[in-house]
Amino acid sequence: MTDQPKFLLGLGETLTSPSQYRSGPNDGQPPYTVEAQRDYLRAQLDAQATVFEELPPEACPGGNVVSMMTLHPSFYSRSNFPDELLREAQLRFIGSMPKFVKPRLGRGHDYPGGAASTVLFLAGTKKSFTHLAHRISELQSDDPLARDIIKIETIEAQTREERVQSDLSKKESNLEVVVHFDPLQDHVWEDAFNDFAQACGLKLSSKVYQSRGLLFISARGTAAAAKRVADFSFVRAIRPMPVLRPVDAPKVLRTAKPSPRIVLPPEGPLDPDCKVAVFDGGLPEDHPFSQWATRIEPTAKDGIGAATPEGLGHGVAVTSALLFGHMAPGLQSRPYCHVDHYRCVGADTDAAMYSAMLYVDKILNASAYEFVSLSIGPDEITGHDKVSAWTTMLDDHFHQSSVLGTIAVGNDGDQPPPLNRVLVPGDCVNAIAVGASDSAGEGWKRAPYSSVGPGRSPGLVKPDLLHFGGIAGDEFSVLMPGGALAGLTGTSLSAPSVMRVAAGVRAHFGRTFTPLAVRALMIHSAERGEHPREEVGWGLAASEVGDIAICPENSVRILYQGVIAPSKVSRVAIPIPAGGIDGKLSIRATFCYLSETDPHAPGDYTRAGLGITFRPHSGKFPARPKDAPAGWKPHPDFPKSDSFFEGVGRKTEQAMRIDALKWDTVRDATVRKMGSSLKDPVFDVHYMARQPGYKNAPSNMPHLRYALVVTVTAPKHPSIYEEVLQSFTSLKPMLPITELPIQVGGS
Template identity: 50%
Template sequence: MAEKERFLFGRGEKLTDNVPYKGSFGEGDPPYNLQEQVERVDEMLEKLINEISETPKDALADGKAVAALILHPQYVARSGFPDDLLSEFSLRLIGSKPLKNRPKAGRGSDNEDGIASTVLFVAGAGEDFKRLKRSLPNITEGSNLGDDIIKIENLESLKPSDRILGSLDKKSNTLEVIVHFDSAIDVGWEGDFQKYAKKSKIKLDMARSYQSRGLLFLSAEGSEESVKELAKFSFVRAIRKMPVLRTVSRPQMLRNTGMSRISIPVEKALDESFKVAIFDGGLPGNHPFGLWAKNIEPSGSFKIGAPLPYFLDHGQAVTSALLFGSVKAGSLDRPYAEIDHYRVLGDKINDSSLYEVMLYVDNILSQTSYPLISFSIGPDEVAGDDEVTAWTSMLDDHLGDGDILAAVAVGNDGTSSWPQNRIQVPSDSVNALAVGATDSSQKGWSRAPYSSIGPGRSPGLVKPDLVAFGGSSKESFKFIFPGPTIAEDSGTSFATPSVVRLAAGLRAYFGAALTTPAIRSLLVHSADSSGHPIEEVGWGIVNNDIRKITACADGEVKVLFTGKLEPGKVLRAPIPLPEGKLAGNISIKATFCYTCTTDPHTPGEYTRAGLDVKFRPHKEKFNKAQKKKDPRFPATDSFFGRHTKSNEQELRTDAHKWDTVRSASVKKRGTSLLEPVFDIHYIAREPGNSDSPRRAPKLNYALVVTIQAKQIPDLYEKVQERYKELVAIEPKIQIPIAVSV
C-alpha cells in the first residue's frame, strides 16, 4: 500500500472531447401496405365519429373529444411519432401511456402476449376526425401522411369505464381526479369542467390541487354513479379512490443494560454549512437532539393538526437514524450535518389527507434549498406501469435540476403477494433514490422480508436503487430516545435516513468537490448486490465506509467525471489507463447518474433525457461490416446491457436508454484494451415531437469509473503520471479509520 492515501481523482471531464454522432437503426419494412391500411383506418374513424356525435356537448372540453391512437409496436421510437398526421388535421397530443399490443401484422404479431407499444391520447373536434376520414383516399404512397397512417394499429374513442380505476363505494368516496390540462392552453374550459362536475354531483376541491406538466391532480368527493357521469368528460384521464398515507410504526422501548453504555457526542455537526430536511412525524419537546435537530411545526393553512405521540416517536426514530445510524454501545460518532425536521403528520390526518400533506411538502420545497432530503412517508399505494401519481410528479418536479438528492423509503409490504409487494409511491421517482431494507448489517445479509420489491416503472426499472440495514427480528435497528434510552424497530423508514446520513458524510468530508449527482453516483457505484436479485436489492447494499467509497486500493483507480452534456452532442470520455501493454485482466466498472425534467402525462416517455452510451475498448479494432475504417469510430463492445440491439422496441424493453441511473462492469484482458472510451450521446425528447427539441436544457451528469488491475499494484500512480489533468479529491478533514451507519 502506498504511504499516502489514494483518493479518487476528480476533473475527469478535463479529458473529454466532442466527437461526431454515428449510428442509428431503421424501422424495418412497414407492417401494412397503404391501401389496406387506409381501409382499416377508415373503419376505425367511422365508428369513432359516430361515438363522438353521441357524446353530450357539455362533456367535450372546448368542443374536443379524446381518442386513443395505438401505435404499431414498430414505431415506438421518438422518430415514429405521427406528428405530420396530427398537425395536418389539428389533432393535439394531450398524453400517452405504455401498453402491450399484439398487432395484426409485422413485428410482434407472432407474440401471443403482445410487445411494448404506446397509446397516444389525441384531442380533436368531431369535424377534425371527419376531415381526416375524407382525406384518406387522397393520401399517396411515400408521402409524410402515408407514412404516418401506416403507424396506426388502432384508433378508438375513450369510454368512461376506461377512465375509472379500481372499485368504488356506491354512496361516498374521497376521490383523486386526474385531468389532461395545460395551464397555457386549457384555461378556457376550466369553468365548464367545474360546472360539469357540479352537474355530475361531484364536489371538487379546487384549492387542494396540484398542476404538473400536462396533468391537473384534484381532490374530490362523490358517489359511484356521480363518478360514472364525470368520467364522460373528454379530458378526464383517470378517477380513483384517493390513496391514504402509509401507516407508521411506534418504536418499542428496550430494557437492555448492555446498551446503556452509550455516550452521546457534545460537539456540533461536522459541517454546519448545510442542513438536511426530514419530512415525518415531528419531534417532542424533550428530544435529545437539540444540538443538531430543529423541529418545524406545520403552517396553520394546512390541515395537519396537533402532534400525536406515536407520530412523534416515529419522527424521533427517523431523526436518530439520520444522525447516528443504528446505535451501538460506546461513543456515538459526531453527526455530519444539522437537521430541519418538518412535522407533516398530526391528529387531523385521515383518509382524505393525502393532498394536505403533499401540498405542504410541495410548499416547503418551493421555498427552501436543501441539498439532502429524507422521506419515510408517502401514499399507501404501489407504483403502476401506466400512470404517474401526484406525489411522484411533485417530487420529480423539484428534483429535476439535480441540486437536491432525496431518498424515499420503498415501503414495508414485501411479504404481500404481487403486485401489493411492489415499491410504493413516490419511491418510483426517477430523480430520487428509492431505498429498501436489509435484515442485517453483517455479512450474509438479505433483503428484509418486509421490504417492498421492484421493478419500478419504465423508465426507472431498477427500484429500489439501494438497500441499507433496516432491522429485523434477528437484528433490530436501535435509536436514541429521551433519557437517553434505547428504542428499537425495523422498517424501510429507518434504512432511508441511514442512506441520507451517508450522503451527508460524503458532503461533509469533501464539500463542493462532490456535486449532488456525484454523491448519488458514488453511493450507487460502491453498492454491492452480493448476488441478490436486482428487483429485491437494486444496485445493492450501500457501503457504510466513506473511506472505501472514495479511496483507491492497490491496483485500483477511481475517476469522477461531472459537468453538463449538450443535447444531441456526443461526449467522448476516455477510461484512464497507463501507457503500454497491460498485464493480466482489467476490470472496469462505470456508473452514470443524472436528473431531468419529467412528463407525467406521458409515463411511457416519462424522462426528457436519455443516454446512448457506446463502449469502444480498442482504438485499432473495427467492425468487420465497416466498408471503410474510420479511425474516429473503432468497434463497440457491450457494457451497459444489450446496447447493440437493432431496434427501439428492444431498447425500450431493456429499459436502458431513458433510465437516469446506469451501472455495469466488464472484465477484459489487458491486451484487448487500447485507449478505451465511452461515447456518451445525450438524446433529448419532448412529448409530441419526433425531432429533438430545439431548446433542450443541458444535462447535469456524473460518471464514476473504477479500473482494477491486480497485476499493476501502482496503477494509481501510473494513471496520475500520465493524466496531469486529474486531481485527487481529498477530504477537508481526516476521515476516521471506520465509519459505520
C-alpha cells in the same frame, strides 16, 4: 512508514473531448400497406364517432373530444411520432401511456404478450375526427399522410370505462381526479368542468397540483358520481385517494440486564452548513437531538392537523437514523449534518393526503436544500402506466434545484405481487429509492418486508439501493426521548441511513462533490452480489464514507463531473496506465444525471437519455460490411465497439428502453477484460433529448450535467493507482477537508 489512503481521483472531465454522432439502422419495412389500413381504420373511426355522439354536450367543451391512438410496436420511438397526421386533422397531443400491443402483423404479433408500444391521447373537435375519417377513406400511397397512417394499430374513443380503472366505493369517499390540462390552452373550460362535476354530484376540492400536462385534483363523491364525471373529455383518470402509509412508533428495547447508557457527542454537526430537510411525523418538544435538529411545525392553514403519538415516534426514529445510524450503547459518532425536520403527518393527513404533499411542495419552493429525505408517502404501488402527483412534484423539485433525495420504498415486500412493489414516490427518477437489507455484513440479502421492483420504465431499477433496516430479533436501534434505545424495522430507517452516508461525503469533502456526484458515488460503491436486480437494485449501499472515497485495493477510481450539449457526443477516456495492464481486469462505470419529466406521458417520462458506446481498443476496427463500396476503409475515429451496458449493438427500440435503460437517469455496469485487449479505451456518450408530442429533438433543451464514476480493478497490477496518476497528470486525488475516521495499516 504508514501508507497513505489512495483517495479517488477527480477532474475526470479533463479527459473528455467532442466526438461525432453515428446513427444506427432503422426499424425496416412497415407491417401494413395503405390499402390495408384504409378500410381497417375507417371502421374504427366510424365506431369512435358513434361513441362521441352519445356524449352530453356539456362533457365536450368547445366540441372537443379525446381519442386514444395506439401505435404499432415498430414505430415505438420519438422519430416516428405521427406529426403530419396531427397537423392534417388539427388534433392536439395531450398525453400518452405505455401499452403492450399484439398487432395483426409485424413486430410483436407472434409474442404471447405482444410488444411494448404507446397509446397517444389526442384532443380535437368532432369535426376534426370526421375530416380525418374522410381523408383516410380516399388516401393514396403517395399522399404525405400515408407515412403516418401505416403507423397506427388502433384508434378508439377514450370512454368512462377506460378512465375509471379502479373499483370505487358506492358510498361517498375521497377520490383523486386527474385531468389533461395545459393552462395556456385549457383554462377556457376550467369553470365548465367545475360546473359539470358539481352537477354530477362530485365535490372538487381547492387542493390541486399542476404539473406538465396534468392537473391533479382532490375530490369527494360516490362511484356513480365519478362515472358520470368520467364522461368529460379531458378527464384522464378517476381513482381512490391513497391513504398515508402506516407509521409505527418504535418499541423500547428491553433486555434481561441493564444496557450501558447512550452517550451523545458534545459537538454540533461536523458540517453545520450541510442541512438535510426531513419530511416525516415530526419531533416532540423534548426530543434528544437539540444540537443537531430543528423541529418545524406546520401552520393551521396547511391542513395537517395535530401531531399524533405514532407520527412523533416515527419522526424521532427517522431523525435518529439520519444523525447516528444504527446505534449501539456507548459514545456516538458526531453527526455529519444538521436536520430540519418538517412535520407533515398529523391527525388530518389520511383524510387529505394532498395536504401533506402540498406542504412538502410549499417548503421546497421556499427553500434551497441540496439534501432531502422522505420516509412517508401514499400507500400506493408504482404503476407502469401512471405517474402520481407525489412523484412528479418531487421529481420536479429534485431536477430544478439539483437536490439529492432519498425515499423509502415501503414495507410490503412480503405481500403477493403486485402488492409487493415499490410504493410511490419511490418511483422518482431523480432520487435514490431505498429498500432494506437484513444486515450490513457478509451474507446480506433483502429484508423480507422490503418492497421490490421493478419500477416504471424509465426508472426501471427500483429500489436503487439497500441499507440495513432491521429485522425481527435484530432491530434497528434508535434513540428516544429520555435516552432509551428503541427498536424498529423498515425502509423508513434505511432511507435516512443512506442519506447519513451521503451527508458524510459532503461533510468530509465539502462542495467539491455536487449532490449529483454524491449520488453517483453512492450507487457506484454499492455491493451488488448475485442478488436479483428487482430485489436489490444497484446493491447494498456503503456504510462508511471511506468505502466511497478511497480506492479499493489494486484499483483506481475516477470521478467525472461533465456537461454535454443536446444531440452532441462527448468522448470520455477511461484511464489505463501508459504501459498497459497485466492480467485480467474489471471496469465498473456508473452514469447519473437529472432529467426534466413529463407525467402526462409516463412511457416517455424523462426528456434526457444517454446513448453510450464502449470502444475498448483504438487500433481495432469493424469488419468490412458485405455491401461496402469499393475502396471502403474504416473510419479512423470510430474503433470497434464492444458490449458494456446492456443492449449494445443492433437492438429494437423496446430492448434499448428496457434492457439498456436508454432513458433512465442511472446506468451502472461492470465488464471484465484482459489487460491486453485495451488500448486508449473510451465511452462515446450521446445526449439524446425528446419532448412528448414532437417528432424532432427539442431545440431549447439545456446542457446536461452528468456525473460518472469509473473504477478499474487489476488484481495482478498493484501499482495501477500510481501509474494512472503518472500517465494522466490532469487527474488529482480528492482530498478530504476533515480527516476521515479510518484505520490505515501497513509499514
